[in-house]
Structure formats: C-alpha cells, structure tokens
Amino acid sequence: MALNFQPSLIMLGTYFDKRRPLANGLAAAGSPVFLSSLSPLGQVLLEKFGWRGGFLIMGGLLLNCCTCGAVMRPLDMAKKKPKKGKKLLDFSIFSNRGFIIYTISKFILVLGLFVPPILLVNYAKDTGVPDTEAAFLLSIIGFIDIFARPACGMVAGLKWVRPHVAYLFSFAMLFNGLTDICSARASNYTGLVIFCVFFGISYGMVGALQFEVLMAIIGSQKFSSAIGLVLLIEAFAVLIGPPSAGRSRAAKQNTGVGFASIPWYCRYRGWAK
Structure with a gap:
C-alpha cells in the first residue's frame, strides 16, 4: 500500500490540472468505501474462513492495486533522456x-x-454498546466519508474557491479538531452516531484537500519530492499519536480522554496564508 499510494497521487497531478481538486476527491473516496465495508466484511471472513483465510482474501483484494497501476501511462510517450545528476529527493523545498x-x-x-x-x-x-452496533460506527464514518470527499473536491474546484483552497483546508482541520474534542461528551449510542457523522464529514474534507493544498504551495515540478517528504514525516506522527492516546485511555480508563487529548492541532492553521 505504501509503495503504490504516493505514485498514484503524483499521477493524478500529472493527468489533471483544471479538475484536479475533483479528481483528488474522487480518488480519495476509494478509502472510505473500503472503511465502510471493512468491519462487516472482516467479521464475515473471520467466521467463515478464520483469520488466515480472511487475510488471504484481503490480500487478494489488495492485489487489484496492481491492475489499477497497470493502466496508468505517461502522458508524454516520447522517450526522453534522463537528466544527469537528478536528485531522488529535492530538499531545497525546505527553503519554502x-x-x-x-x-x-x-x-x-x-x-x-x-x-x-x-x-x-x-x-x-x-459505554455499553453491543459489539455489532459498535463495529457499525466505523461503517457510518466510511459511508459519510464517501460523499464528503468528492463533494469537497467539487467545491474546492470552483473558480472563486480554488485560489483560497488553503483557507478551506484550515477550516477542515479546525472542524476535525473540534469534532474530536466534542466526542468526549458522547456517552450513548445516539451521541456516538452524531459524532461519526460530523467526524466523517471533517475527515473527508481533510482527505480531499490535503494534497491539493500541497500542490498549490509547492507547485507541480517539486510535488513528487514534497509528497514523499511529507508522508515520511507523517509516518512518525502515526507512530506517536494512536499509541499515546491508547496509553491515556489505559491510564484513565476513558477513551474520550484519548479523543480529546490530541486535537489541539486544530489551532495550527496560520500557514493558510
């Protein structure tokens, strides 16, 4: 997954220009489709085939990424001599x-x-929610996310919005952070469903806009280096965030603490200008 994610984003930037925000939104909608079906599908595979058989089937589904990659072609089919001394990663972007x-x-x-x-x-x-209904909450997030990403991409592509897409991304981060903070107030299933709806919207907005904003900041020429470095740095955050929240939950016996302890990141949005 890690090896095909970055090239697919770079190819989108190559194929599209005018409709790139919408293309990013539609492409990003594939992730919530799998998220909404992962919980019930995983349960069925576990019951029928066991965990080994279930993982084999999941692996077969992921092999379809090879098929998708096979249909991607460079727009310029003419053979060009590679430039000598071209760097794999251009660290000069840190001067931006x-x-x-x-x-x-x-x-x-x-x-x-x-x-x-x-x-x-x-x-x-x-909070006392049965296992089946608890697992369904992830499907709610995924279902809302499916529509939020292309819708946000469509809005970001409007001629009067696109020049200010960074501000829209700033709002998406703020919205996502405030949603997480408010989640600590959800003490029953109805409250959790409401949280999932708003989280799915904010999560979809972030997913649809993040790479469009990066392209707007750095430009298409250095986008491949920029996205590689950003994803590398993000990987460290992924290793820190969820385990830290899990540790907070274990210490305080309250997952709401884990939800609300991280989203202070919503304040960091001044880069939009």
Missing part, C-alpha cells in the same frame, strides 16, 4: 516557508487524525 508550515501542521494533524477510528469501537463497548 509555506512548505515548512504545512509540514508542521500536517504532523500535528496526523497525531490525532487516526485516533477516533482506532479507539472508537472500544469506546462504544465501554
């Missing part, structure tokens, strides 16, 4: 102030972005 602020913001964002999907089911069980 906007890129530095974007990277810091994304690091703080990712610290808490994946905490709710990871801890949500256990939190619901702790």
Whole structure:
C-alpha cells in the first residue's frame, strides 16, 4: 500500500490540472468505501474462513492495486533522456516557508487524525454498546466519508474557491479538531452516531484537500519530492499519536480522554496564508 499510494497521487497531478481538486476527491473516496465495508466484511471472513483465510482474501483484494497501476501511462510517450545528476529527493523545498508550515501542521494533524477510528469501537463497548452496533460506527464514518470527499473536491474546484483552497483546508482541520474534542461528551449510542457523522464529514474534507493544498504551495515540478517528504514525516506522527492516546485511555480508563487529548492541532492553521 505504501509503495503504490504516493505514485498514484503524483499521477493524478500529472493527468489533471483544471479538475484536479475533483479528481483528488474522487480518488480519495476509494478509502472510505473500503472503511465502510471493512468491519462487516472482516467479521464475515473471520467466521467463515478464520483469520488466515480472511487475510488471504484481503490480500487478494489488495492485489487489484496492481491492475489499477497497470493502466496508468505517461502522458508524454516520447522517450526522453534522463537528466544527469537528478536528485531522488529535492530538499531545497525546505527553503519554502509555506512548505515548512504545512509540514508542521500536517504532523500535528496526523497525531490525532487516526485516533477516533482506532479507539472508537472500544469506546462504544465501554459505554455499553453491543459489539455489532459498535463495529457499525466505523461503517457510518466510511459511508459519510464517501460523499464528503468528492463533494469537497467539487467545491474546492470552483473558480472563486480554488485560489483560497488553503483557507478551506484550515477550516477542515479546525472542524476535525473540534469534532474530536466534542466526542468526549458522547456517552450513548445516539451521541456516538452524531459524532461519526460530523467526524466523517471533517475527515473527508481533510482527505480531499490535503494534497491539493500541497500542490498549490509547492507547485507541480517539486510535488513528487514534497509528497514523499511529507508522508515520511507523517509516518512518525502515526507512530506517536494512536499509541499515546491508547496509553491515556489505559491510564484513565476513558477513551474520550484519548479523543480529546490530541486535537489541539486544530489551532495550527496560520500557514493558510
């Protein structure tokens, strides 16, 4: 997954220009489709084939990424001689102030972005929600996310919105952070469903806009290096955020603490200018 994610984003930037925000939104909608079906599908596969058979089937589904990659072609089919001395990663992008602020913001964002999907089911069980209904909460997030991403991409592509897409992304981060903070007030299944709806919207907005904003900041020429470095830095945030939230939950026996302890990243949005 890690090896095909970055090239697919770079190819989108190559194929599209005018409709790139919508293309990013539609492409990003594939992730919530799998998220909404993962919980019930995983349960069925576990019951019928066991965990080994279930993982084999999941692996077969992921092999379809090879098929998708096979249909991608360079727009310029003419053979060009590779430039000598071309760097694999262009670290000169760190001289761009906007890129530095974007990277810091994304690091703080990712610290808490994946905490709710990871801890949500256990939190619901702790509040007395049955296992089946608790697992269904992830499907709600995924279903809302399916429509939020292309819709946000469509809005971002409007001629009077696109020049200010960074502000829209700033709002998405703020919205996501405030949603996480308010999640600590959800003490029953109805409250959790409402949280999942708003989290799905904010999560979809972030997913649809994050790479469009990066392209606007850094440009298409250095986008491949920029996205590689951003994803590398984000990986450290993913390693820190969810385990830290899980440790907070274990210490305080309250998953809501884990939800609300991370989203202070919503304040870091001044880079939008």
